[in-house]
Amino acid sequence: MPLFLLSFIALFGVSHASDSAPPEPSLWFKPTFRSVCKPIPSTMSLCHGIGYRSMWIPNMLGHDSLREVQQQSAAWLPLISKHCHRDTKKFLCSLFAPVCLPEVSGPVSPCRNLCEAVRDGCVPVMSAFGFPWPYMFNCTRFPHETELCIPVSEGQDGRETEEAKHEEVPKGSVICEACSLAAEGEIDIQENFCHSPYDARMVSPAIALAFLPLLLTLIIRYRYFFVLFYRAVLIRIWKDCVTGLSREERAFQYVLTHATPGDPDSILDTFDVWCSKVEFISNIGPKKGRDFEHSKRNLCLFVLKSKKHL
Structure with a gap:
C-alpha cells in the first residue's frame, strides 16, 4: 500500500x-x-x-x-x-x-x-x-x-x-x-x-485619482451650497456654543462697539460688515434683512436714537 x-x-x-x-x-x-x-x-x-x-x-x-x-x-x-x-x-x-x-x-x-x-x-x-x-x-x-x-x-x-x-x-x-x-x-x-477569503481593501490611489476630477467638478459647481452650509450652519453653531450669545445678541454687541452713535448710515454699514465678515450671511438674501430687523427691533433700536454709547 x-x-x-x-x-x-x-x-x-x-x-x-x-x-x-x-x-x-x-x-x-x-x-x-x-x-x-x-x-x-x-x-x-x-x-x-x-x-x-x-x-x-x-x-x-x-x-x-x-x-x-x-x-x-x-x-x-x-x-x-x-x-x-x-x-x-x-x-x-x-x-x-x-x-x-x-x-x-x-x-x-x-x-x-x-x-x-x-x-x-x-x-x-x-x-x-x-x-x-x-x-x-x-x-x-x-x-x-x-x-x-x-x-x-x-x-x-x-x-x-x-x-x-x-x-x-x-x-x-x-x-x-x-x-x-x-x-x-x-x-x-x-x-x-481576518480569515475571510474576501479582503477588505482601501481604495487604491489610481481609483482615487480617477474620481478626483469628478469630485473637484462637483465642489466647484456646488461651491455656493458648501460655503453656505459652512458659514450659515457650522460657524453659527460654533459661535453659539463658544460665546453663549445668540446671533441677534452678537449683532447688537458688534454694532454697539463699532458704529458711530446716532449715525444711521454708520450703524447700517457696521451691520453690513458684521454680516459679511463676521457672521458670513451677506449673500443669503432676505435672511440678512430679517436678522437686522429682528436685532433692531429687539436689541439695538435705541442705538439709532442715541447720541452716545451706552
Missing part, C-alpha cells in the same frame, strides 16, 4: 470492514459531472492545513467550484471556535474538502458515528444562537464503520475535553452558558473577518 494512503489512515483513522481491498465510498451526493482532485486553497481557512493537500471537486455537499466551497465553508468558522467537539473540523472538512486519495476513485465520506458525535456536541451550542442542525448534515445519510469512511476519534469524548478546559474559569464569572456564548459572538466576528 502506498505511503500516502498509510499516512492518511494514521492521521484520520479511516475505517473499513476487513483487511481486504476497501469498497468504493458510499456517496449520498451524486455529482453531475466527473469529480477531479484539486489542491486545497490557502484562503480556505476552515480546512487549510488539515493534514492533506488535495480535495475532491465537487465535494460531498455538491459545491462544484473552489470559489463556492470557500464561500460556504467560511460560514462554519464560528462553530469551530466554540470547541463544541474536538472532531468538528474533521467532520466539516470531510464534507467541504473531502480528501483525495489516489487509491480511491471518489471522496471518502464521514462515518455515521463521527456525524452523531459532532452533532450531539454542537447542537446545544447552535441552539443557543437559534440555529438547528442542518438537514444537509443528516447523519442517517452517512455509512456505518463497516464501510470505508472517516470515523470519530478514539479515546476521551470531545465534550469532556472541552469541559476540562472550562474548569479553569472561576465559578460565578458567567451568568449562563447561552449568555457567555452570545458575548463571544462579537469577538468571533472580528477573528473570523
Whole structure:
C-alpha cells in the first residue's frame, strides 16, 4: 500500500470492514459531472492545513467550484471556535474538502458515528444562537464503520475535553452558558473577518485619482451650497456654543462697539460688515434683512436714537 494512503489512515483513522481491498465510498451526493482532485486553497481557512493537500471537486455537499466551497465553508468558522467537539473540523472538512486519495476513485465520506458525535456536541451550542442542525448534515445519510469512511476519534469524548478546559474559569464569572456564548459572538466576528477569503481593501490611489476630477467638478459647481452650509450652519453653531450669545445678541454687541452713535448710515454699514465678515450671511438674501430687523427691533433700536454709547 502506498505511503500516502498509510499516512492518511494514521492521521484520520479511516475505517473499513476487513483487511481486504476497501469498497468504493458510499456517496449520498451524486455529482453531475466527473469529480477531479484539486489542491486545497490557502484562503480556505476552515480546512487549510488539515493534514492533506488535495480535495475532491465537487465535494460531498455538491459545491462544484473552489470559489463556492470557500464561500460556504467560511460560514462554519464560528462553530469551530466554540470547541463544541474536538472532531468538528474533521467532520466539516470531510464534507467541504473531502480528501483525495489516489487509491480511491471518489471522496471518502464521514462515518455515521463521527456525524452523531459532532452533532450531539454542537447542537446545544447552535441552539443557543437559534440555529438547528442542518438537514444537509443528516447523519442517517452517512455509512456505518463497516464501510470505508472517516470515523470519530478514539479515546476521551470531545465534550469532556472541552469541559476540562472550562474548569479553569472561576465559578460565578458567567451568568449562563447561552449568555457567555452570545458575548463571544462579537469577538468571533472580528477573528473570523481576518480569515475571510474576501479582503477588505482601501481604495487604491489610481481609483482615487480617477474620481478626483469628478469630485473637484462637483465642489466647484456646488461651491455656493458648501460655503453656505459652512458659514450659515457650522460657524453659527460654533459661535453659539463658544460665546453663549445668540446671533441677534452678537449683532447688537458688534454694532454697539463699532458704529458711530446716532449715525444711521454708520450703524447700517457696521451691520453690513458684521454680516459679511463676521457672521458670513451677506449673500443669503432676505435672511440678512430679517436678522437686522429682528436685532433692531429687539436689541439695538435705541442705538439709532442715541447720541452716545451706552
